[in-house]
Amino acid sequence: MRLGILIMACLLFTTPAWAYISPHGKYSTATEMCGRCHSLHRSPGLRLLRASTVEDTCLLCHDGTQSNYNVRKGTFFNGVIEVASPAGGFDPAYGYTTTHLVGQTNFIPGNNSNLFLLKCTSCHNPHGTDNHRNLQTRVNGVTGIRVIAQIAGPGRALPTASGREVISYQSGIVDFCTACHVDFKEYMSSDSFGGIDRWRHRVNVPLTGGYSISFPEPGLLTTLPTQGVPAGVRIQTASLTAGALNGTYNYLVTAFNALGESTRGNIVQVETVNNGVYLAWAPISNAVGYRVYRAAGSGVPEQIPVSQFVYLAEVGDDRTTFTDDGSLTPEPSRNPPVTAEARVVCLTCHFAHGARTVDSFSGYGYLRRLNNMGVCQNCHQK
DSSP states (O other): OHHHHHHHHHHHHHSOTTTTOOOSSOOOTTOOTHHHHBOSSSOSSGGGBSSSSHHHHHHTTTBTTSSSEETTTTEEEOSSSEEEOTTOOOOGGGTOOEEOOTTOEEEETTEEEEEEEOOHHHHBOTTOOSSGGGBOSOBTTBOOOOOEEEEESTTSSSOOTTSOOEEEEEEOHHHHHTTTSGGGGSSEEEOTTTOOEEEOOOOSEETTOBTTBOOOTTOOOOSSOOEESOOOOOEEEEEEEEEEEEEEEEEEEEEEETTEEOOOOOOEEEEEEEEEEEEEEOOOTTOSEEEEEEEESOSOGGGSOGGGOEEEEEEETTOOEEEEOSOSOOBTTOOOOSOOOEEEOHHHHBOSSEEOOOOTTTSOOTTBSSSTTHHHHHHHOO
């Protein structure tokens, strides 16, 4: 009993009172929140800010002392422990090799003719917006930006078993990024320094096809985040373990988040004789869980209709393995989705704040999620 009380006390003291209080918008007429950022008579900065710069004012809280989000370290406090923030971090002391250059005036990649002073408030409105994460509705002169996203995580309707946050973008994030990085939105655009035609990777396009390039079902698979549902699961390992299955079985695994479920990933076929089947796959960044489906029978796996695969089990995002020992009863009325749209967006390849990745040629990772050109290989698997 004493041990239980001690554990509860530790949890109470390690979950600060400020952890779930937001000072960003929706104020009452008796609000106390203004004083979090402003000092009426002793301000060291413009606009009565409590710090001398906008960035330092933001860091009064967002350095991990008074907010769930530590943007220096790139972590999110979920009420019990710190987990990786979906946006990454800014501080090289924590291993970040490449970041958005906050507090500096620089040329904008993809819009090189313009100098731009980047501040926290270039992207975020501290007084709140209807956009996800209080993102600005006006960026670099572009107005009316609407970013819609669903968040899964601790204390939310669709929690994650791992305790991390999963951001499921529904729309608008490409418009937000390309308000500054203008040329990167177009498949072909002219370089700002001389009118040279440049081909750009498409954004806001489905991984199952589109434009002049068509990918067969299930399309390109990636463990990186996409807009909408995840992009499917590529099973990496399938082997036999002890169990009670007899015959030839086909397996596929899908991923799901707050916006829906992916179409099938790749299919593995295993012939068993009184054995179970062990499946393993790589984690998908914007998945909150995975669903396992099974179809009996031989034949070419890719030619088996999706309707023959029936639901077997669901696992949380803290697991990327599953063992079918024959003890589960399939649900014939539940099949994988026939269609689902996962779109490539800017944040499929890049972190918003900063990354720990490197490039062998430059030494900088350009905010990429994987080292060198790993983001390309993650989708295209050449």
